[in-house]
Amino acid sequence: MFFEELLADDGRVEPRDEMPDAYRRLLVRQIAQHAHSEIIGMQPEGNWISRAPSLRRKAILMAKVQDEAGHGLYLYAAAETLGVDREDLLDQLHTGRQKYSSIFNYPTLTWADVGAIGWLVDGAAIVNQVPLCRCSYGPYGRAMVRVCKEESFHQRQGFEILHTLSHGTPAQQAMAQDAVDRYWWPALMMFGPPDADSPHSAQSMAWGIKRFSNDELRQRFIDMTVPQSEALGLSLPDPDLRWNEERGHYDSGAIDFTELTEVVSGRGPCNAQRMAHRVKAHEDGAWVREAASAYAAKQAAREGAA
Amino acid sequence: MRDWPLWEVFVRSRRGLSHVHVGSLHAPDAELALRNARDVYTRRQEGVSLWVVPSAEIVASEPGQSDAFFDPAADKIYRHPTFYDIPEGVEHL
Amino acid sequence: MTTPPSSSPPPLRSSGEQLVGDPDRHVAGLFEYVLGLADDALVSAQRTGWWISRAPQLEEDVALANIGLDQLGQARALLAHAGAVEGAGRTEDDLAYLRDEREFRNVWLVERQQRDFGVAMARLLVLSAWQAELYAALARSTDPALAAVAGKAVKEVAYHLDHAGHWVLRLGDGTEESHRRMQAAVDAEWPYVEELFTPVDPTLVASGVAVDPAALRPAVLHAVGSVVRRATLTVPEVAPARGGGRQGLHTEELGYLLAEMQHLHRSHPGATW
Secondary structure, three states: OHHHHHHHOOOOEOOOOOOOHHHHHHHHHHHHHHHHHHHHOHHHHHOOHHHOOOHHHHHHHHHHHHHHHHHHHHHHHHHHOOOOOHHHHHHHHHOOOOOOOHHHHOOOOOHHHHHHHHHHHHHHHHHHHHHHHHOOEHHHHHHHHHHHHHHHHHHHHHHHHHHHHHOOOHHHHHHHHHHHHHHHHHHHHOOOOOHHHOOOHHHHHHOOOOOOOHHHHHHHHHHHHHHHHHHHOOOOOOOOOEEEOOOOEEEOOOOOHHHHHHHHHHHOOOHHHHHHHHHHHHHHOHHHHHHHHHHHHHHHHHHHHO | OOOOOEEEEEEEOOOOOOEEEEEEEEOOOHHHHHHHHHHHHOOOOOOOEEEEEEHHHOOOOOHHHHHHHHHHHOOOHHHOHHHOOOOOOOOOO | OOOOHHHOOOOOOOOOOOOOOOHHHHHHHHHHHHHHHHHHHHHHHHHHHOOOOOOOOHHHHHHHHHHHHHHHHHHHHHHHHHHHHHOOOOOHHHHHHOOOHHHOOOOHHHHOOOOOHHHHHHHHHHHHHHHHHHHHHHOOOOOHHHHHHHHHHHHHHHHHHHHHHHHHHHHHOOOHHHHHHHHHHHHHHHHHOHHHHOOOOHHHHHOOOOOOHHHHHHHHHHHHHHHHHHOOOOOOOOOOOOOOHHHOOOOOHHHHHHHHHHHHHHHOOOOOO
């Protein structure tokens, strides 16, 4: 069969190709969830646009949150090539039938959280996303290439914020450390449950959507981040974190996945707030979207009559 | 009410190059589609010219017919210059 | 960066007035003038930024962020210039974060909340129509720094005007509801149009540094009015609001905007971010 041959050959599946329904469904679910995460992710950082402590930081943050809207857009566009409508996907988000990344259910309590999100959350996202550039589904892979290119600025600006704070006043240092303490474990949970408990992983790997397991990616992130934390002069809140010469990796403490389960099931600190914000924006904009459609219809009629 | 229609976006990254497909977006009409394309796809100076085309207007070949469409070209190797043997020393050919 | 009166090139607009050779007054006047334009841009950027994650459609989130970034860029360039003109070593951040309500010089048009998309577009239409005329003229200012900022900004605000114009047209001539809401938005913003034409220091106009706001009035009103009429809306006949922003007399809303914008910066005096 064409689909199987294509995957065996590391080829790319394109929108109008025949593909198994389960492959299509898995992709729609994953791409939609990814897109939803981008647009919900605008909120925790958008929370600080009005209060950014310098005009330079304000400009960077606006551009970054804007990128997230753009990334959401690229991803919805990729999902739409699979025969679903963005409007339907948004509806599923708004009614809680599709999820977004749990990390965005944590609050940004201080300015340093904007740095921690850039450094840790975007850092983890990049580790997750780089392999997706080679995803077997062409439009998703291409969207990810674009996203990854833009994402690297996000991580760097986060690192720069924390670096400035950790070399600043004692109050700023404390702010930076507190943010890292709060975001470290949730960032590790972004890679999903341990491989043993990851229901979709095997199929996803077989189909060339996922290229590495949750635990492999998590380890990669830890190995990459520990030296960066040393450069920042900030500690990571894990007493068991140490270099293992034999493995060639950092060992780390056990992750409390009951926390992840809690947040995924809607009991995170900001779940209700994030959804309410998103739904309100959508509902408040309905009259605008309808007006534009009505105007387009009138224009078409006028041009037809002319 | 349904969403705004989908548009495909093509960007010419610089003069001398063709427009290349970069993605799609939603817009109620052509004027706003072009402006949305500018805002979404050329934020980092990716382009000097834009096309937007209603997705519904694109006529595409069927993947199921790709054997009939594209395989017959496979054995016409005489269409490629490397098919021909040229004696040593002959230049500009 | 100021142009000493003795070496002033021919004025941008000759009003026939002889330039008074008082450098201190010139500096103070120019500082106030540039600050006014900077604060218009800064406060607009602050209000526009609110929309990011709240726009009617994802594409519009991206568009409004672009507009906000342009406004913020203009504000930063103008504040830096104002600081240089003043010569007291104040940076863009000193001017943005460490002045109180009474020291801000923006017009009332930009400082009020705008949490209705129609209001946001009506305001952007007025603001960008005015800035388009203003920056086009200022691109020929005898103050080279001001001319450079204006020369860049004129392209940006042309896009803002185009964007706002397209939306006012669609909302005005869209559905019954959108027509009603867009008319209400135009009515709500119209009282704040007149303040844009508040006279500025005549010596600055005479020396070709500044633009006489009154000279921009016909073109601005024509640009805005023609969009409003094409959108099947009515140009309101309302009394102008009291205004006074250029003298630091504001609505009560500005204080809250500044409290939010400035609190973190002020909570850590002298810190670097």
